[in-house]
Amino acid sequence: MDRVSFVVNRGEIVGLLGPNGAGKTTTLHAILGLLAPTSGTVHVFGSSPLTQRLKVLPRLNFVSADVDLPSNLVVAECLHVFAKLYGMRNVRARIDELVERFELAGLRKHLVGTLSSGEQTRLKLCKALLNAPDLLILDEPTLSLDPYMAQKVRTLLKAIQLERQLAILHTSHNMQEVEVFCDRILFLHQGKLLAEGSPREVLERFKGQTLDELFIRVATSGELFEVAK
Amino acid sequence: MRIGAMFQRYLFLHRRSLIRAFDICFWPVMDLLVWGFVTLYIQEAAGGPIAQFIVFLIGAMISWDIHYRGQQAVTISLMEEIWTRNLTNILIAPLRLWEWIAATFCYGALKVAIVTVILSLLAYALYTFDLLRLGWMFIPLAGNLLVFGWAIGLLTAGLLLRFGYAAEALIWGIPFLIQPFSCVFYPVSVLPSWAQLIAQCLPSTYVFEGLRAVLREEPVVWTLWPTILGLNLFYFALGSAVFVWMFRRARATGRLGRLGQD
Numbered sequence: 001m002d003r004v005s006f007v008v009n010r011g012e013i014v015g016l017l018g019p020n021g022a023g024k025t026t027t028l029h030a031i032l033g034l035l036a037p038t039s040g041t042v043h044v045f046g047s048s049p050l051t052q053r054l055k056v057l058p059r060l061n062f063v064s065a066d067v068d069l070p071s072n073l074v075v076a077e078c079l080h081v082f083a084k085l086y087g088m089r090n091v092r093a094r095i096d097e098l099v100e101r102f103e104l105a106g107l108r109k110h111l112v113g114t115l116s117s118g119e120q121t122r123l124k125l126c127k128a129l130l131n132a133p134d135l136l137i138l139d140e141p142t143l144s145l146d147p148y149m150a151q152k153v154r155t156l157l158k159a160i161q162l163e164r165q166l167a168i169l170h171t172s173h174n175m176q177e178v179e180v181f182c183d184r185i186l187f188l189h190q191g192k193l194l195a196e197g198s199p200r201e202v203l204e205r206f207k208g209q210t211l212d213e214l215f216i217r218v219a220t221s222g223e224l225f226e227v228a229k
Numbered sequence: 230m231r232i233g234a235m236f237q238r239y240l241f242l243h244r245r246s247l248i249r250a251f252d253i254c255f256w257p258v259m260d261l262l263v264w265g266f267v268t269l270y271i272q273e274a275a276g277g278p279i280a281q282f283i284v285f286l287i288g289a290m291i292s293w294d295i296h297y298r299g300q301q302a303v304t305i306s307l308m309e310e311i312w313t314r315n316l317t318n319i320l321i322a323p324l325r326l327w328e329w330i331a332a333t334f335c336y337g338a339l340k341v342a343i344v345t346v347i348l349s350l351l352a353y354a355l356y357t358f359d360l361l362r363l364g365w366m367f368i369p370l371a372g373n374l375l376v377f378g379w380a381i382g383l384l385t386a387g388l389l390l391r392f393g394y395a396a397e398a399l400i401w402g403i404p405f406l407i408q409p410f411s412c413v414f415y416p417v418s419v420l421p422s423w424a425q426l427i428a429q430c431l432p433s434t435y436v437f438e439g440l441r442a443v444l445r446e447e448p449v450v451w452t453l454w455p456t457i458l459g460l461n462l463f464y465f466a467l468g469s470a471v472f473v474w475m476f477r478r479a480r481a482t483g484r485l486g487r488l489g490q491d
Binding site for chain 2 (some may be wrong): 025026029032033034035036050053054057058060061062064066067068069070071072073074077080081082084085086087127
């Protein structure tokens with residue numbers, strides 16, 4: 001990463017975009033404390049996720065298409081373990097609320113490994129919302145979902161985000177999803193921040209019809225954009 | 230609460246998996262049967278002082294399993310998270326590393342207790358070997374073997390963090406690297422001199438020497454204990470240091486995040 005600096009505000013959905021190798025996952029891992037930056041600082045809620053983990057981690061959570069929940073536990077057990085890890089008090093009530101909301105109530109006794117892609121994604125979101133985070137980090141959460149299920153998940157997330165004024169940092173290769181879902185986008189390329197702004201602002205500034213077009217331009221033409229301020 | 234949560238996480242694995250529950254006891258029971266019946270055969274064929282061997286072998290076999298289980302509990306628990314691609318979820322939870330390790334220690338201790346009881350009952354039924362003849366000395370001997378197992382488990386887990394799947398063979402291999410030099414089934418004097426030097430650096434060697442002394446109904450050699458405790462402290466500190474170092478290296482290189490998603 002090369003001098004990437006940005007802020008995610010409360011109640012905002014920020015899309016982190018870029019081709020493969022742009023540095024999206026590296027950025028997320030640095031925020032989560034999974035990666036120590038070689039220079040610069042990462043502050044989440046004013047604290048370092050590396051040295052002040054217990055101040056930061058209870059207030060955020062993470063969903064990724066590449067990270068699964070234990071396939072050899074049943075849904076109820078899985079959520080119970082994570083609820084306890086996050087120090088939840090009314091575990092049963094919290095789990096009941098979330099499984100109802102994400103339409104998983106009938107699957108409590110099902111092994112996580114036997115769930116469909118859509119059900120697993122909804123379960124991951126349940127787990128990620130157990131601790132009522134202030135910041136939710138989503139790494140391509142709808143990657144393996146069909147359009148109907150992806151839309152369903154986005155609608156649910158948006159509703160929860162508005163209710164709780166949740167900040168969301170979201171990566172996706174689905175530019176249509178980003179245009180609809182994100183309030184602001186950050187365009188990364190080869191570790192650099194190329195553009196920042198709402199989807200409409202970025203399209204207007206860089207003369208693109210769609211974000212798909214801008215994405216392909218960045219990825220293939222070698223054309224560099226001015227860094228947006 | 231967090232230690233309890235991770236302890237429950239590992240216990241839940243056995244709730245509906247007969248194979249997993251079975252697996253806790255299967256290999257130690259098979260070892261007990263094979264070792265026991267081979268020794269009975271030798272005992273009948275040779276007679277005389279050989280008759281004592283079954284006592285030493287069964288006692289050693291049960292005790293060695295304590296060390297092995299202790300090591301496995303730490304390493305398999307880490308691998309469980311890697312195999313199920315759940316490691317990232319654990320690492321981003323507000324769980325301290327030592328809390329996670331403590332949960333694996335508790336899980337290991339529980340498995341050791343269950344297996345030791347089962348093996349003791351089976352050994353008594355099949356070979357009239359009574360583990361209780363070791364008396365109260367069994368507790369500190371077993372305790373030190375467990376702690377040494379934890380120490381080796383931490384060392385192995387550190388290597389797993391650094392090398393990932395490539396180091397998976399170490400989980401199964403490292404205990405058997407230690408076993409010949411720990412003089413589990415024979416006295417130190419049997420080894421060549423270069424191997425005796427290695428043996429003298431392992432706390433398990435002194436534990437098994439002490440175990441044989443107790444079975445021979447010899448007086449307790451109290452001078453062994455500072456050596457056992459000192460060496461265990463050293464290996465535990467070493468294992469912890471390697472684990473923490475490898476964890477930090479994996480975090481610095483970005484390997485930690487990738488390990489959870491491979």
